[in-house]
Amino acid sequence: MSIRKGVADFIERYSRQLLVIGIEKQLKLSSSRIAIIGCGATGSSVAEALARAGVGFIRIVDRDVVEMNNIHRTHLFKEEDALKRMPKAIACRKHLKEINSNAEVEAIVDDVDADNIQDIIGDVDLVIDGTDNMDTRYLINEACVKLGKPWVMIGVERWYGNTKLIVPEKTACLKCFIPRARTRENVCEILGVMPIAINLTVSVALSIAIRYLIENEVDEYLYIVDAYEAIIEKAYVRRNSSCPVCIHKQFDFLRRERENVKILCGAKAVKIVPENRIELDFAKLTNSNIVKNLMVFDDNVAYGVVDGFEVMILRNGKLFVKGTTDKSCALELYKKIVNGVTK
Ligand SMILES: [Zn+2]
Missing domain, CATH: 3.40.50.720 (NAD(P)-binding Rossmann-like Domain)
Incomplete structure (x- = not known):
């Protein structure tokens, strides 16, 4: 897009707002x-x-x-x-x-x-x-x-x-x-x-x-x-x-000390954070069949069901288990998912 066209589009898009705040303040927003x-x-x-x-x-x-x-x-x-x-x-x-x-x-x-x-x-x-x-x-x-x-x-x-x-x-x-x-x-x-x-x-x-x-x-x-x-x-x-x-x-x-296993009570969920920095292999996760109905977003977040619980899995190893406040149940799921798919 030419600079001239870009400027014309900018002025057209914000024309009503420009009448109130002017170009200088509009550029501050940009x-x-x-x-x-x-x-x-x-x-x-x-x-x-x-x-x-x-x-x-x-x-x-x-x-x-x-x-x-x-x-x-x-x-x-x-x-x-x-x-x-x-x-x-x-x-x-x-x-x-x-x-x-x-x-x-x-x-x-x-x-x-x-x-x-x-x-x-x-x-x-x-x-x-x-x-x-x-x-x-x-x-x-x-x-x-x-x-x-x-x-x-x-x-x-x-x-x-x-x-x-x-x-x-x-x-x-x-x-x-x-x-x-x-x-x-x-x-x-x-x-x-x-x-x-x-x-x-x-x-x-x-x-x-x-x-x-x-x-x-x-x-x-x-x-x-x-x-x-x-x-x-x-x-x-x-x-x-x-x-x-x-x-x-x-x-x-x-x-505050980090809690590696935490109940998110309002959301009725458990959050698990790995003790050390890890990275999960999403290709392995996809092929492993551990997580049912798996959906992967941005190659960074996975969502699906394990043993009847909805889980969100982040590439950095964090796991959110929904529908429970039972820490030991969440930890069992965590082991099941993370073992074998850590890089
Ligand atoms: Zn203060």
Whole structure:
């Protein structure tokens, strides 16, 4: 494509937005790099809006597959994605590229943890919270404070949502205003959510994210969304002068000992992480017939059924066994799958 044609297409595509923000700010969006942690209803809605708005690079990280119970609140996913058991990150990349083929979209199918979060956010301008739990938010908060990366917290439950821009050294961090929360260790139930609460909260989050990207505006408010009463309120949040994270740089979640076998209670699944770095041979896995209905995505993620349990297998040896919280059962499956297919 000639440069002239490229410029004409760019101006045509963003013509209505250019009337509002102008070419300079549109180009800032084009050169922005974003990481979205979690690609459920909030993460995928943010991803879709940013791809349409013209953000140049979007990295999506999620370990799960699309399920039919996601479709009622997740605009981006289709029934076909659920039937094909597509990993959410890969389905999201596919749809974003259909929306904006100029956007660079990177899909990472993995669990975000203390081992990989700094690599995931190290080269982006803004991190967006698409997670569904406080443990991961505290981990994101610590990694962002450590690396000096701004992030947008988004939490939605039932009819209500919260969102806030957190810019290390400039605004309060998450720990400043939510010092303690129900974490995975003390809450296991799956909470209901209304799609309109997600839409309203994501719209507010996009407002603060886009203003930060194009105008460097540091919004210091916590936004509180009540989708039932259709009210959005905001509260100024001060930094806590004795905050363990942003003042004392005490990074408990980043330093947490890795659990090699962990129950993911909300998801009713068990995650197994190999003790040492390994790489699985997916060609051997495909030929081995251990995993029934095997599907391989990106030559990096495999999904199928072993002994009646759905499993997701990553090339790096991580395994997620769905439908059980029995660690020994998951370990048996792990041995069965990994023995003989490790490179
Ligand atoms: Zn703080």
